[in-house]
Amino acid sequence: MGRILAIFAACWALLLPMAVQAEPADIDAAARGVVRVVIIGNEGDELYPVSHGTGFAVTSNSIVTNAHVVRDAMHDKDLRIGIVPSGGGEAVYGRIIAASPRNDLALIELTGNLRLPPLSIAGKPVADAGEVTSVGYPMNVDRAQGLDIADLFRSQPPVKSRGFVSGERPSRQFDTILHTAPIARGNSGGPLLDPCGRVVGVNSFGADNEGGDAEFFFAVSNRELVPFLRANDVTPRLNEQPCRSLADLDEAERERIEREQAEARQGLAERAEETRARRERSTLQAQLSVAEDREDRMALAFILVMIAFGLGMWAWSQRERIAPDAEDADIKLRKTNIAFAAVGFLILVALIAFVTRPGLDEVDRRVAALMAEGADPGEGAPVGAAGSEDLALTCRLVPERSRITSAEAPDIAFDWTADGCVNERTQYGYASGNWSRVFVPNEEDAVSVNSFDPDRQIFRSERYLLPRGAMNEARSARSKYTAPKCGDEGAATSLGDLQGEVFSLLPQQPNERLVYQCEARD
Known part of the structure; x- marks a missing residue:
């Protein structure tokens, strides 16, 4: 029955998390701050490793590991703690700042000039069945590679193993995460990472597998880690943002741009329709205005001509009646001359009114003026x-x-x-x-x-x-x-x-x- 459940759990783990995949670049970036923690003894001038585990940077010069990794160094002052970086550089010594056996956490300060990139800590717990990655230095891998004792003091890339969260539960009086990302002796104190390379726990121990049941592993949860760091004056780099892949982000950005472009096209079409309707109204208004002005000018010219004709006829009739030998002949002649001059002026004004009446091209000018009056101030501004x-x-x-x-x-x-x-x-x-x-x-x-x-x-x-x-x-x-x-x-x-x-x-x-x-x- 146990094996059936184990097979079912493994199949379920394979099927469920397909939607969330770890970003290799993020796991690699987090691994830069993972170190090998070596407990070192000495016989005279000769150094030798007593045991080793894993740790990870929480500041540029301090790391977190398990308390049980450094237990021997806590009780034996002759033992020293060596910190071997994963990304190259010389190993340095460290000293214990704080240790909490209750929840299996320890904080170590580096005594050398090694500068490590701190890992970010997830501000929210990873969901059940969510993908996680263990990063560290398992001893069984060292043995399989044939590494000797001296190799423990050389910079080596850590081992990464994937699995899935099976739940959170209290164990040994502290909060833990149950997961299936394989760890072994030497992994203790290493980070358990979410798909974005953020710490969700500190790997601590594994379940007993003597009965052949499915293997499960335990990590100290961030509910324990974050208060431990704060209690020791370390401000953790918390990140509460949801874990999203760049592929998801790029796809969302592409959809957003397409949506904006569609909205822009729709807006452009609506503005074009509004402009067309406004142009039609402006054209009709301009045509009526021009026609009215033409009619007014022509009517004015006609009236002026008629007045000039009447005045001219009156002046002519008056001129015909003037007796050459009359005493007021000069005065009457002057009046008729003034009348004829007025006739000429009226005809000239009538001619100007007729000639300057609006033509058909005035319709276009008035349409343009009306369109400009109703235009948006930002309309037509050049892009960029x-x-x-x-x-x-x-x-x-x-x-x-x-x-x-x-x-x-x-x-x-x-x-x-x-x-x-x-x-x-x-x-x-x-x-x-x-x-x-x-x-x-x-x-x-x-x-x-x-x-x-x-x-x-x-x-x-x-x-x-x-x-x-x-x-x-x-x-x-x-x-x-x-x-x-x-x-x-x-x-x-x-x-x-x-x-x-x-x-x-x-x-x-x-x-x-x-x-x-x-x-x-x-």
């Missing part, structure tokens, strides 16, 4: 116009478009100039239509690529968590150039070219992607 402006922005993280496994994401004050200068001190490079700046720090094994889209006001920061060798190559490539300063001639295009070698060394996908939406700052 914002890119030529200076911007003072506050950028806030958009969680649903981001993938965060370790980095914090506070709001960013972002001042942008049209030539790609950020906050008056950092020049961005321009290449292939994109603004970007690559950062290769000496104090952290991570390359960050920041980019900004001034038209959409989107700021992105993508982080590549690289192993030590790849990080050294990136630092070497970065050291070959000096980034131009803001205001230097051709700074943007020059930096865009200079950054090319560093970009070529980066993996195809980042480990983290932080997307910020920026808004004008008050």
Whole structure:
């Protein structure tokens, strides 16, 4: 019956978690902070390993492991604790800061100059049947590889094994996670990771398998780990974001862009229909207005001509009646001349009114004027116009478009100039239509690529968590150039070219992607 249940559980584990797969790059990035913990004895000048386990960094110079891994060193002051990094570098010694046998946790401080990348701790428990990965240094693998004692002091990559969560339960008076990611002696103190490479527990022990039942393993849960760290003045790097793969994020981004494009097309069609209807109304209004003005001008010209004709007839009749020898003949003649002059003026005005009456081309001009009066002030602005402006922005993280496994994401004050200068001190490079700046720090094994889209006001920061060798190559490539300063001639295009070698060394996908939406700052 037990074997049937075990087979059923294994099949169920294979079928259920298919929707959530660990990102190998995230597991590899977390493994950079995993170390071998070796308890070292000495006979004279000769050192020898007494036992070993696994630990992982919670700060750059402190690690967590199991209390039972360092138990011998706690009781024997002649024994020392050696810390062997996984990503290269010299081994260093460590000293116990705190140990809690009750929940099998210990905190060790490094005494050398070894700098480790801290692991992030999942702020929420992993779901039942969720995929997990154990990372550590199992002794049976060492034996199978034929490693000798000296090999324990050399940097070696840790072993990774996948499994699934079977539940959370109290055991030995502390909270544990039951899982199926295989561990063996030597794995103790190593991290149990979720698919995004975040710690969900500290591997501690396995179930007794003498009866041939299915193998299960136990990890100290974060409900124990986080209070332990805080009680010893260590602020854990908690991450409560949902674990999403970059593939899921890219698919959601593609759907979002398609949705925005469809909405934009729909909006464009609606605006085109509104414009067509407004143009038809404006055309009808202009035609009526022009026709009315033409009729008014022609009527005015006709009236003026009729008045001039009447006045001319009256003046002519008066001229005919003037007697040459009459005493008032000059006065009457002057009046008729004035009348004839008035006739000429009226005819001239009538002619001007007729000639200047609106033509058919006036309809188009009036339509254009009416359309301009009702237009949206932003309508017709060229795409990308914002890119030529200076911007003072506050950028806030958009969680649903981001993938965060370790980095914090506070709001960013972002001042942008049209030539790609950020906050008056950092020049961005321009290449292939994109603004970007690559950062290769000496104090952290991570390359960050920041980019900004001034038209959409989107700021992105993508982080590549690289192993030590790849990080050294990136630092070497970065050291070959000096980034131009803001205001230097051709700074943007020059930096865009200079950054090319560093970009070529980066993996195809980042480990983290932080997307910020920026808004004008008050």
